[in-house]
Amino acid sequence: MHEIPTTYKGMFDLxxxxxIVTGSARGMGYEMARGLMEHGAKVLLVDLNKDGVEEARASLESQGGIIGTISLDVTADDAPARIIEAARELxxxxxxxxxxxxxxTADFPDMGDDQWDRVMGINLRAPMRIMREALKAMIDQGSGSIINMGSSWSSRASAFNQDGGGPDYCASKAALQALTRSAAQDGATSGVRVNAIAPGxxxxxMHEDRRALIYEYEKYIPxxxxxxxxxxxxxxxxxxxxxSSYITGQTVHVNGGLLMID
Ligand SMILES: NC(=O)c1ccc[n+]([C@@H]2O[C@H](COP(=O)([O-])OP(=O)(O)OC[C@H]3O[C@@H](n4cnc5c(N)ncnc54)[C@H](O)[C@@H]3O)[C@@H](O)[C@H]2O)c1
Known part of the structure:
Protein backbone atom coordinates (compact mmCIF):
# COMPACT_ATOMS: atom_id res chain seq x y z
CA MET A 1 0.00 0.00 0.00
CA HIS A 2 1.43 3.35 -1.03
CA GLU A 3 1.88 5.79 1.83
CA ILE A 4 1.07 9.47 1.30
CA PRO A 5 3.83 11.64 2.79
CA THR A 6 2.97 13.58 5.90
CA THR A 7 5.57 16.22 5.01
CA TYR A 8 7.52 17.25 1.92
CA LYS A 9 10.54 18.33 3.94
CA GLY A 10 13.54 16.14 3.25
CA MET A 11 12.38 14.99 -0.19
CA PHE A 12 15.89 15.71 -1.52
CA ASP A 13 17.63 14.13 1.46
CA LEU A 14 19.92 11.23 0.54
CA ILE A 20 27.95 5.04 -7.56
CA VAL A 21 29.15 7.68 -10.04
CA THR A 22 31.23 6.52 -13.00
CA GLY A 23 33.60 8.94 -14.72
CA SER A 24 33.76 11.05 -11.55
CA ALA A 25 37.43 12.08 -11.48
CA ARG A 26 36.42 15.34 -13.17
CA GLY A 27 33.74 17.16 -15.14
CA MET A 28 30.04 16.52 -14.66
CA GLY A 29 30.71 13.22 -12.86
CA TYR A 30 32.70 14.97 -10.16
CA GLU A 31 30.10 17.73 -9.73
CA MET A 32 27.23 15.21 -9.53
CA ALA A 33 29.19 13.21 -6.95
CA ARG A 34 29.63 16.40 -4.93
CA GLY A 35 25.93 17.24 -5.19
CA LEU A 36 24.85 13.76 -4.08
CA MET A 37 27.37 13.88 -1.22
CA GLU A 38 26.13 17.28 -0.04
CA HIS A 39 22.62 15.82 0.16
CA GLY A 40 23.83 13.07 2.48
CA ALA A 41 24.87 10.16 0.23
CA LYS A 42 28.07 8.18 0.55
CA VAL A 43 29.65 8.16 -2.90
CA LEU A 44 31.72 5.58 -4.76
CA LEU A 45 33.86 7.35 -7.35
CA VAL A 46 34.67 5.18 -10.38
CA ASP A 47 37.16 6.28 -13.01
CA LEU A 48 39.90 5.10 -15.33
CA ASN A 49 42.10 7.95 -14.12
CA LYS A 50 43.65 6.59 -10.91
CA ASP A 51 45.36 9.81 -9.82
CA GLY A 52 42.32 11.89 -10.77
CA VAL A 53 39.92 9.74 -8.79
CA GLU A 54 42.15 9.90 -5.71
CA GLU A 55 42.38 13.69 -6.02
CA ALA A 56 38.58 13.81 -6.29
CA ARG A 57 38.28 11.63 -3.18
CA ALA A 58 40.65 13.90 -1.20
CA SER A 59 38.71 16.96 -2.26
CA LEU A 60 35.30 15.49 -1.35
CA GLU A 61 36.53 14.01 1.94
CA SER A 62 37.92 17.42 2.90
CA GLN A 63 34.34 18.68 2.48
CA GLY A 64 33.09 16.04 4.93
CA GLY A 65 32.02 13.30 2.52
CA ILE A 66 32.20 9.54 3.01
CA ILE A 67 33.84 8.51 -0.23
CA GLY A 68 35.08 5.27 -1.79
CA THR A 69 37.08 4.94 -4.97
CA ILE A 70 37.66 2.30 -7.58
CA SER A 71 39.94 2.83 -10.53
CA LEU A 72 38.98 0.77 -13.55
CA ASP A 73 38.01 0.87 -17.20
CA VAL A 74 34.21 0.59 -17.32
CA THR A 75 34.55 -1.66 -20.39
CA ALA A 76 36.48 -4.33 -18.46
CA ASP A 77 34.64 -7.67 -18.25
CA ASP A 78 34.69 -7.65 -14.46
CA ALA A 79 33.85 -3.93 -14.07
CA PRO A 80 30.15 -4.36 -13.13
CA ALA A 81 30.86 -7.00 -10.48
CA ARG A 82 33.76 -4.99 -9.00
CA ILE A 83 31.70 -1.79 -8.89
CA ILE A 84 28.73 -3.44 -7.18
CA GLU A 85 31.00 -5.18 -4.68
CA ALA A 86 32.79 -1.91 -3.83
CA ALA A 87 29.45 -0.12 -3.44
CA ARG A 88 28.19 -2.82 -1.07
CA GLU A 89 31.37 -2.46 1.00
CA LEU A 90 30.81 1.30 1.19
CA THR A 105 34.65 13.52 -33.84
CA ALA A 106 34.68 10.91 -36.58
CA ASP A 107 33.34 11.74 -40.03
CA PHE A 108 30.94 8.95 -40.94
CA PRO A 109 32.49 7.97 -44.30
CA ASP A 110 35.92 7.71 -42.66
CA MET A 111 34.75 6.13 -39.42
CA GLY A 112 36.41 2.75 -38.94
CA ASP A 113 34.77 -0.26 -37.30
CA ASP A 114 37.29 -0.02 -34.44
CA GLN A 115 36.24 3.56 -33.78
CA TRP A 116 32.55 2.56 -33.72
CA ASP A 117 33.25 -0.36 -31.38
CA ARG A 118 35.30 1.81 -29.00
CA VAL A 119 32.66 4.52 -28.68
CA MET A 120 29.81 2.03 -28.41
CA GLY A 121 31.86 -0.01 -25.92
CA ILE A 122 32.37 2.90 -23.51
CA ASN A 123 29.17 4.89 -24.08
CA LEU A 124 26.63 2.07 -24.48
CA ARG A 125 27.82 -1.47 -23.72
CA ALA A 126 29.58 -0.55 -20.47
CA PRO A 127 26.67 1.42 -18.98
CA MET A 128 24.31 -1.34 -20.12
CA ARG A 129 26.35 -3.97 -18.25
CA ILE A 130 26.77 -1.85 -15.11
CA MET A 131 23.08 -0.93 -15.17
CA ARG A 132 22.07 -4.61 -15.56
CA GLU A 133 24.09 -5.55 -12.48
CA ALA A 134 22.76 -2.63 -10.43
CA LEU A 135 19.20 -3.27 -11.59
CA LYS A 136 19.31 -6.85 -10.31
CA ALA A 137 20.58 -5.69 -6.91
CA MET A 138 18.01 -2.90 -6.72
CA ILE A 139 15.08 -5.12 -7.78
CA ASP A 140 16.09 -7.62 -5.07
CA GLN A 141 16.09 -4.90 -2.41
CA GLY A 142 12.96 -3.20 -3.77
CA SER A 143 14.42 0.27 -4.26
CA GLY A 144 16.95 2.27 -6.28
CA SER A 145 17.50 5.03 -8.79
CA ILE A 146 19.60 4.79 -11.94
CA ILE A 147 20.60 7.85 -13.96
CA ASN A 148 22.21 7.48 -17.39
CA MET A 149 24.04 10.33 -19.12
CA GLY A 150 22.53 10.91 -22.54
CA SER A 151 22.98 13.97 -24.73
CA SER A 152 20.99 16.53 -26.66
CA TRP A 153 22.83 15.07 -29.63
CA SER A 154 20.87 11.83 -29.25
CA SER A 155 18.20 13.50 -31.39
CA ARG A 156 20.46 15.61 -33.63
CA ALA A 157 23.34 15.22 -36.02
CA SER A 158 26.53 16.19 -34.26
CA ALA A 159 27.23 19.82 -33.43
CA PHE A 160 30.80 19.29 -34.39
CA ASN A 161 30.45 18.84 -38.12
CA GLN A 162 33.26 21.25 -38.83
CA ASP A 163 35.45 19.03 -36.76
CA GLY A 164 34.05 15.62 -37.78
CA GLY A 165 30.60 14.10 -37.51
CA GLY A 166 30.47 11.97 -34.37
CA PRO A 167 27.76 9.61 -35.71
CA ASP A 168 28.92 6.93 -33.29
CA TYR A 169 28.59 9.35 -30.35
CA CYS A 170 25.07 10.47 -31.35
CA ALA A 171 23.95 6.86 -31.89
CA SER A 172 25.44 5.69 -28.58
CA LYS A 173 23.56 8.35 -26.61
CA ALA A 174 20.27 7.74 -28.45
CA ALA A 175 20.56 4.03 -27.70
CA LEU A 176 21.37 4.67 -24.05
CA GLN A 177 18.27 6.83 -23.71
CA ALA A 178 16.20 4.08 -25.37
CA LEU A 179 17.70 1.48 -23.06
CA THR A 180 16.78 3.72 -20.12
CA ARG A 181 13.09 3.23 -20.98
CA SER A 182 13.36 -0.58 -21.18
CA ALA A 183 15.26 -0.80 -17.91
CA ALA A 184 12.70 1.51 -16.31
CA GLN A 185 9.94 -0.85 -17.35
CA ASP A 186 11.73 -3.78 -15.72
CA GLY A 187 12.26 -1.91 -12.46
CA ALA A 188 8.94 -0.09 -12.30
CA THR A 189 6.95 -2.46 -10.08
CA SER A 190 9.94 -3.13 -7.83
CA GLY A 191 10.56 0.43 -6.66
CA VAL A 192 13.46 0.96 -9.04
CA ARG A 193 13.48 4.04 -11.27
CA VAL A 194 15.66 4.57 -14.33
CA ASN A 195 16.01 7.96 -16.00
CA ALA A 196 18.49 9.83 -18.16
CA ILE A 197 19.91 13.33 -18.18
CA ALA A 198 20.68 14.84 -21.59
CA PRO A 199 23.05 17.82 -21.35
CA GLY A 200 23.60 20.16 -24.30
CA MET A 206 36.01 16.55 -22.88
CA HIS A 207 36.21 19.50 -25.28
CA GLU A 208 39.64 20.78 -24.29
CA ASP A 209 40.98 20.53 -27.85
CA ARG A 210 37.93 22.24 -29.41
CA ARG A 211 37.05 24.85 -26.82
CA ALA A 212 36.79 27.72 -29.29
CA LEU A 213 34.48 25.62 -31.45
CA ILE A 214 32.03 24.85 -28.64
CA TYR A 215 31.85 28.54 -27.72
CA GLU A 216 30.56 29.20 -31.24
CA TYR A 217 27.39 27.43 -30.04
CA GLU A 218 26.87 29.82 -27.16
CA LYS A 219 24.84 32.18 -29.35
CA TYR A 220 22.32 29.39 -30.02
CA ILE A 221 21.72 28.67 -26.32
CA PRO A 222 18.51 30.49 -25.32
CA SER A 244 11.16 12.32 -8.22
CA SER A 245 9.57 9.11 -6.92
CA TYR A 246 6.84 9.10 -9.62
CA ILE A 247 9.24 9.76 -12.50
CA THR A 248 10.76 6.88 -14.43
CA GLY A 249 11.78 6.08 -17.99
CA GLN A 250 12.33 9.77 -18.78
CA THR A 251 15.13 11.82 -20.25
CA VAL A 252 15.51 15.19 -18.55
CA HIS A 253 17.03 17.69 -20.97
CA VAL A 254 19.37 20.10 -19.21
CA ASN A 255 20.58 22.33 -22.02
CA GLY A 256 19.58 25.96 -21.47
CA GLY A 257 16.76 25.55 -23.95
CA LEU A 258 18.96 24.43 -26.84
CA LEU A 259 16.43 22.01 -28.32
CA MET A 260 13.44 24.38 -28.21
CA ILE A 261 14.78 26.30 -31.21
CA ASP A 262 15.54 25.14 -34.73
N1 LIG B 1 30.69 17.81 -22.26
C1 LIG B 1 29.59 17.78 -23.06
O1 LIG B 1 29.38 18.68 -23.91
C2 LIG B 1 28.58 16.68 -22.91
C3 LIG B 1 27.31 16.89 -23.44
C4 LIG B 1 26.34 15.89 -23.33
C5 LIG B 1 26.65 14.72 -22.67
N2 LIG B 1 27.90 14.54 -22.16
C6 LIG B 1 28.17 13.25 -21.49
O2 LIG B 1 28.32 13.48 -20.09
C7 LIG B 1 29.27 12.56 -19.54
C8 LIG B 1 30.37 13.32 -18.81
O3 LIG B 1 30.98 14.22 -19.71
P1 LIG B 1 32.10 15.28 -19.28
O4 LIG B 1 32.01 16.38 -20.26
O5 LIG B 1 32.01 15.57 -17.82
O6 LIG B 1 33.41 14.42 -19.61
P2 LIG B 1 34.92 14.48 -19.12
O7 LIG B 1 35.74 14.01 -20.27
O8 LIG B 1 35.27 15.78 -18.48
O9 LIG B 1 34.94 13.36 -17.96
C9 LIG B 1 34.72 12.02 -18.28
C10 LIG B 1 35.33 11.15 -17.19
O10 LIG B 1 35.07 9.79 -17.56
C11 LIG B 1 36.25 9.03 -17.40
N3 LIG B 1 36.26 7.91 -18.34
C12 LIG B 1 36.29 7.99 -19.70
N4 LIG B 1 36.35 6.76 -20.22
C13 LIG B 1 36.33 5.89 -19.17
C14 LIG B 1 36.38 4.48 -19.08
N5 LIG B 1 36.47 3.70 -20.17
N6 LIG B 1 36.34 3.91 -17.85
C15 LIG B 1 36.27 4.68 -16.74
N7 LIG B 1 36.24 6.02 -16.77
C16 LIG B 1 36.27 6.63 -17.97
C17 LIG B 1 37.39 10.02 -17.69
O11 LIG B 1 38.63 9.59 -17.11
C18 LIG B 1 36.85 11.31 -17.08
O12 LIG B 1 37.22 11.45 -15.73
C19 LIG B 1 29.75 11.72 -20.72
O13 LIG B 1 28.99 10.53 -20.80
C20 LIG B 1 29.46 12.60 -21.91
O14 LIG B 1 29.29 11.86 -23.11
C21 LIG B 1 28.87 15.49 -22.26
Whole structure:
Protein backbone atom coordinates (compact mmCIF):
# COMPACT_ATOMS: atom_id res chain seq x y z
CA MET A 1 0.00 0.00 0.00
CA HIS A 2 1.43 3.35 -1.03
CA GLU A 3 1.88 5.79 1.83
CA ILE A 4 1.07 9.47 1.30
CA PRO A 5 3.83 11.64 2.79
CA THR A 6 2.97 13.58 5.90
CA THR A 7 5.57 16.22 5.01
CA TYR A 8 7.52 17.25 1.92
CA LYS A 9 10.54 18.33 3.94
CA GLY A 10 13.54 16.14 3.25
CA MET A 11 12.38 14.99 -0.19
CA PHE A 12 15.89 15.71 -1.52
CA ASP A 13 17.63 14.13 1.46
CA LEU A 14 19.92 11.23 0.54
CA UNK A 15 21.13 10.39 4.04
CA UNK A 16 21.71 6.65 4.38
CA UNK A 17 22.02 6.14 0.62
CA UNK A 18 25.09 5.08 -1.31
CA UNK A 19 25.67 6.38 -4.83
CA ILE A 20 27.95 5.04 -7.56
CA VAL A 21 29.15 7.68 -10.04
CA THR A 22 31.23 6.52 -13.00
CA GLY A 23 33.60 8.94 -14.72
CA SER A 24 33.76 11.05 -11.55
CA ALA A 25 37.43 12.08 -11.48
CA ARG A 26 36.42 15.34 -13.17
CA GLY A 27 33.74 17.16 -15.14
CA MET A 28 30.04 16.52 -14.66
CA GLY A 29 30.71 13.22 -12.86
CA TYR A 30 32.70 14.97 -10.16
CA GLU A 31 30.10 17.73 -9.73
CA MET A 32 27.23 15.21 -9.53
CA ALA A 33 29.19 13.21 -6.95
CA ARG A 34 29.63 16.40 -4.93
CA GLY A 35 25.93 17.24 -5.19
CA LEU A 36 24.85 13.76 -4.08
CA MET A 37 27.37 13.88 -1.22
CA GLU A 38 26.13 17.28 -0.04
CA HIS A 39 22.62 15.82 0.16
CA GLY A 40 23.83 13.07 2.48
CA ALA A 41 24.87 10.16 0.23
CA LYS A 42 28.07 8.18 0.55
CA VAL A 43 29.65 8.16 -2.90
CA LEU A 44 31.72 5.58 -4.76
CA LEU A 45 33.86 7.35 -7.35
CA VAL A 46 34.67 5.18 -10.38
CA ASP A 47 37.16 6.28 -13.01
CA LEU A 48 39.90 5.10 -15.33
CA ASN A 49 42.10 7.95 -14.12
CA LYS A 50 43.65 6.59 -10.91
CA ASP A 51 45.36 9.81 -9.82
CA GLY A 52 42.32 11.89 -10.77
CA VAL A 53 39.92 9.74 -8.79
CA GLU A 54 42.15 9.90 -5.71
CA GLU A 55 42.38 13.69 -6.02
CA ALA A 56 38.58 13.81 -6.29
CA ARG A 57 38.28 11.63 -3.18
CA ALA A 58 40.65 13.90 -1.20
CA SER A 59 38.71 16.96 -2.26
CA LEU A 60 35.30 15.49 -1.35
CA GLU A 61 36.53 14.01 1.94
CA SER A 62 37.92 17.42 2.90
CA GLN A 63 34.34 18.68 2.48
CA GLY A 64 33.09 16.04 4.93
CA GLY A 65 32.02 13.30 2.52
CA ILE A 66 32.20 9.54 3.01
CA ILE A 67 33.84 8.51 -0.23
CA GLY A 68 35.08 5.27 -1.79
CA THR A 69 37.08 4.94 -4.97
CA ILE A 70 37.66 2.30 -7.58
CA SER A 71 39.94 2.83 -10.53
CA LEU A 72 38.98 0.77 -13.55
CA ASP A 73 38.01 0.87 -17.20
CA VAL A 74 34.21 0.59 -17.32
CA THR A 75 34.55 -1.66 -20.39
CA ALA A 76 36.48 -4.33 -18.46
CA ASP A 77 34.64 -7.67 -18.25
CA ASP A 78 34.69 -7.65 -14.46
CA ALA A 79 33.85 -3.93 -14.07
CA PRO A 80 30.15 -4.36 -13.13
CA ALA A 81 30.86 -7.00 -10.48
CA ARG A 82 33.76 -4.99 -9.00
CA ILE A 83 31.70 -1.79 -8.89
CA ILE A 84 28.73 -3.44 -7.18
CA GLU A 85 31.00 -5.18 -4.68
CA ALA A 86 32.79 -1.91 -3.83
CA ALA A 87 29.45 -0.12 -3.44
CA ARG A 88 28.19 -2.82 -1.07
CA GLU A 89 31.37 -2.46 1.00
CA LEU A 90 30.81 1.30 1.19
CA UNK A 91 27.13 1.02 2.15
CA UNK A 92 24.86 -0.41 -0.56
CA UNK A 93 23.56 -0.01 -4.11
CA UNK A 94 20.98 2.77 -3.93
CA UNK A 95 21.91 5.18 -6.72
CA UNK A 96 23.88 4.60 -9.94
CA UNK A 97 24.97 7.47 -12.17
CA UNK A 98 26.26 5.96 -15.41
CA UNK A 99 28.27 8.99 -16.49
CA UNK A 100 31.62 7.80 -17.94
CA UNK A 101 31.71 8.49 -21.66
CA UNK A 102 33.88 9.72 -24.50
CA UNK A 103 33.26 12.08 -27.38
CA UNK A 104 33.91 11.18 -30.98
CA THR A 105 34.65 13.52 -33.84
CA ALA A 106 34.68 10.91 -36.58
CA ASP A 107 33.34 11.74 -40.03
CA PHE A 108 30.94 8.95 -40.94
CA PRO A 109 32.49 7.97 -44.30
CA ASP A 110 35.92 7.71 -42.66
CA MET A 111 34.75 6.13 -39.42
CA GLY A 112 36.41 2.75 -38.94
CA ASP A 113 34.77 -0.26 -37.30
CA ASP A 114 37.29 -0.02 -34.44
CA GLN A 115 36.24 3.56 -33.78
CA TRP A 116 32.55 2.56 -33.72
CA ASP A 117 33.25 -0.36 -31.38
CA ARG A 118 35.30 1.81 -29.00
CA VAL A 119 32.66 4.52 -28.68
CA MET A 120 29.81 2.03 -28.41
CA GLY A 121 31.86 -0.01 -25.92
CA ILE A 122 32.37 2.90 -23.51
CA ASN A 123 29.17 4.89 -24.08
CA LEU A 124 26.63 2.07 -24.48
CA ARG A 125 27.82 -1.47 -23.72
CA ALA A 126 29.58 -0.55 -20.47
CA PRO A 127 26.67 1.42 -18.98
CA MET A 128 24.31 -1.34 -20.12
CA ARG A 129 26.35 -3.97 -18.25
CA ILE A 130 26.77 -1.85 -15.11
CA MET A 131 23.08 -0.93 -15.17
CA ARG A 132 22.07 -4.61 -15.56
CA GLU A 133 24.09 -5.55 -12.48
CA ALA A 134 22.76 -2.63 -10.43
CA LEU A 135 19.20 -3.27 -11.59
CA LYS A 136 19.31 -6.85 -10.31
CA ALA A 137 20.58 -5.69 -6.91
CA MET A 138 18.01 -2.90 -6.72
CA ILE A 139 15.08 -5.12 -7.78
CA ASP A 140 16.09 -7.62 -5.07
CA GLN A 141 16.09 -4.90 -2.41
CA GLY A 142 12.96 -3.20 -3.77
CA SER A 143 14.42 0.27 -4.26
CA GLY A 144 16.95 2.27 -6.28
CA SER A 145 17.50 5.03 -8.79
CA ILE A 146 19.60 4.79 -11.94
CA ILE A 147 20.60 7.85 -13.96
CA ASN A 148 22.21 7.48 -17.39
CA MET A 149 24.04 10.33 -19.12
CA GLY A 150 22.53 10.91 -22.54
CA SER A 151 22.98 13.97 -24.73
CA SER A 152 20.99 16.53 -26.66
CA TRP A 153 22.83 15.07 -29.63
CA SER A 154 20.87 11.83 -29.25
CA SER A 155 18.20 13.50 -31.39
CA ARG A 156 20.46 15.61 -33.63
CA ALA A 157 23.34 15.22 -36.02
CA SER A 158 26.53 16.19 -34.26
CA ALA A 159 27.23 19.82 -33.43
CA PHE A 160 30.80 19.29 -34.39
CA ASN A 161 30.45 18.84 -38.12
CA GLN A 162 33.26 21.25 -38.83
CA ASP A 163 35.45 19.03 -36.76
CA GLY A 164 34.05 15.62 -37.78
CA GLY A 165 30.60 14.10 -37.51
CA GLY A 166 30.47 11.97 -34.37
CA PRO A 167 27.76 9.61 -35.71
CA ASP A 168 28.92 6.93 -33.29
CA TYR A 169 28.59 9.35 -30.35
CA CYS A 170 25.07 10.47 -31.35
CA ALA A 171 23.95 6.86 -31.89
CA SER A 172 25.44 5.69 -28.58
CA LYS A 173 23.56 8.35 -26.61
CA ALA A 174 20.27 7.74 -28.45
CA ALA A 175 20.56 4.03 -27.70
CA LEU A 176 21.37 4.67 -24.05
CA GLN A 177 18.27 6.83 -23.71
CA ALA A 178 16.20 4.08 -25.37
CA LEU A 179 17.70 1.48 -23.06
CA THR A 180 16.78 3.72 -20.12
CA ARG A 181 13.09 3.23 -20.98
CA SER A 182 13.36 -0.58 -21.18
CA ALA A 183 15.26 -0.80 -17.91
CA ALA A 184 12.70 1.51 -16.31
CA GLN A 185 9.94 -0.85 -17.35
CA ASP A 186 11.73 -3.78 -15.72
CA GLY A 187 12.26 -1.91 -12.46
CA ALA A 188 8.94 -0.09 -12.30
CA THR A 189 6.95 -2.46 -10.08
CA SER A 190 9.94 -3.13 -7.83
CA GLY A 191 10.56 0.43 -6.66
CA VAL A 192 13.46 0.96 -9.04
CA ARG A 193 13.48 4.04 -11.27
CA VAL A 194 15.66 4.57 -14.33
CA ASN A 195 16.01 7.96 -16.00
CA ALA A 196 18.49 9.83 -18.16
CA ILE A 197 19.91 13.33 -18.18
CA ALA A 198 20.68 14.84 -21.59
CA PRO A 199 23.05 17.82 -21.35
CA GLY A 200 23.60 20.16 -24.30
CA UNK A 201 27.15 21.37 -24.97
CA UNK A 202 29.08 21.56 -21.71
CA UNK A 203 32.43 23.26 -21.25
CA UNK A 204 34.43 20.40 -19.70
CA UNK A 205 37.81 18.84 -20.45
CA MET A 206 36.01 16.55 -22.88
CA HIS A 207 36.21 19.50 -25.28
CA GLU A 208 39.64 20.78 -24.29
CA ASP A 209 40.98 20.53 -27.85
CA ARG A 210 37.93 22.24 -29.41
CA ARG A 211 37.05 24.85 -26.82
CA ALA A 212 36.79 27.72 -29.29
CA LEU A 213 34.48 25.62 -31.45
CA ILE A 214 32.03 24.85 -28.64
CA TYR A 215 31.85 28.54 -27.72
CA GLU A 216 30.56 29.20 -31.24
CA TYR A 217 27.39 27.43 -30.04
CA GLU A 218 26.87 29.82 -27.16
CA LYS A 219 24.84 32.18 -29.35
CA TYR A 220 22.32 29.39 -30.02
CA ILE A 221 21.72 28.67 -26.32
CA PRO A 222 18.51 30.49 -25.32
CA UNK A 223 19.54 31.15 -21.71
CA UNK A 224 22.52 33.04 -23.11
CA UNK A 225 25.54 31.37 -21.59
CA UNK A 226 27.59 28.26 -22.08
CA UNK A 227 26.61 25.22 -20.03
CA UNK A 228 29.01 24.30 -17.23
CA UNK A 229 29.47 21.02 -15.35
CA UNK A 230 27.54 22.16 -12.28
CA UNK A 231 24.39 22.82 -14.35
CA UNK A 232 23.42 19.12 -14.31
CA UNK A 233 23.68 18.67 -10.54
CA UNK A 234 20.13 19.76 -9.71
CA UNK A 235 18.61 17.25 -12.13
CA UNK A 236 20.89 14.51 -10.80
CA UNK A 237 20.00 15.07 -7.14
CA UNK A 238 16.30 15.38 -8.07
CA UNK A 239 16.30 12.10 -10.03
CA UNK A 240 18.22 10.32 -7.26
CA UNK A 241 15.91 11.50 -4.48
CA UNK A 242 12.37 10.82 -3.29
CA UNK A 243 11.35 14.15 -4.87
CA SER A 244 11.16 12.32 -8.22
CA SER A 245 9.57 9.11 -6.92
CA TYR A 246 6.84 9.10 -9.62
CA ILE A 247 9.24 9.76 -12.50
CA THR A 248 10.76 6.88 -14.43
CA GLY A 249 11.78 6.08 -17.99
CA GLN A 250 12.33 9.77 -18.78
CA THR A 251 15.13 11.82 -20.25
CA VAL A 252 15.51 15.19 -18.55
CA HIS A 253 17.03 17.69 -20.97
CA VAL A 254 19.37 20.10 -19.21
CA ASN A 255 20.58 22.33 -22.02
CA GLY A 256 19.58 25.96 -21.47
CA GLY A 257 16.76 25.55 -23.95
CA LEU A 258 18.96 24.43 -26.84
CA LEU A 259 16.43 22.01 -28.32
CA MET A 260 13.44 24.38 -28.21
CA ILE A 261 14.78 26.30 -31.21
CA ASP A 262 15.54 25.14 -34.73
N1 LIG B 1 30.69 17.81 -22.26
C1 LIG B 1 29.59 17.78 -23.06
O1 LIG B 1 29.38 18.68 -23.91
C2 LIG B 1 28.58 16.68 -22.91
C3 LIG B 1 27.31 16.89 -23.44
C4 LIG B 1 26.34 15.89 -23.33
C5 LIG B 1 26.65 14.72 -22.67
N2 LIG B 1 27.90 14.54 -22.16
C6 LIG B 1 28.17 13.25 -21.49
O2 LIG B 1 28.32 13.48 -20.09
C7 LIG B 1 29.27 12.56 -19.54
C8 LIG B 1 30.37 13.32 -18.81
O3 LIG B 1 30.98 14.22 -19.71
P1 LIG B 1 32.10 15.28 -19.28
O4 LIG B 1 32.01 16.38 -20.26
O5 LIG B 1 32.01 15.57 -17.82
O6 LIG B 1 33.41 14.42 -19.61
P2 LIG B 1 34.92 14.48 -19.12
O7 LIG B 1 35.74 14.01 -20.27
O8 LIG B 1 35.27 15.78 -18.48
O9 LIG B 1 34.94 13.36 -17.96
C9 LIG B 1 34.72 12.02 -18.28
C10 LIG B 1 35.33 11.15 -17.19
O10 LIG B 1 35.07 9.79 -17.56
C11 LIG B 1 36.25 9.03 -17.40
N3 LIG B 1 36.26 7.91 -18.34
C12 LIG B 1 36.29 7.99 -19.70
N4 LIG B 1 36.35 6.76 -20.22
C13 LIG B 1 36.33 5.89 -19.17
C14 LIG B 1 36.38 4.48 -19.08
N5 LIG B 1 36.47 3.70 -20.17
N6 LIG B 1 36.34 3.91 -17.85
C15 LIG B 1 36.27 4.68 -16.74
N7 LIG B 1 36.24 6.02 -16.77
C16 LIG B 1 36.27 6.63 -17.97
C17 LIG B 1 37.39 10.02 -17.69
O11 LIG B 1 38.63 9.59 -17.11
C18 LIG B 1 36.85 11.31 -17.08
O12 LIG B 1 37.22 11.45 -15.73
C19 LIG B 1 29.75 11.72 -20.72
O13 LIG B 1 28.99 10.53 -20.80
C20 LIG B 1 29.46 12.60 -21.91
O14 LIG B 1 29.29 11.86 -23.11
C21 LIG B 1 28.87 15.49 -22.26
Missing amino acids: TGKTA GGVDILVNNAGILS VVDTK VGRMQLAHDVVGACVFLAAAA
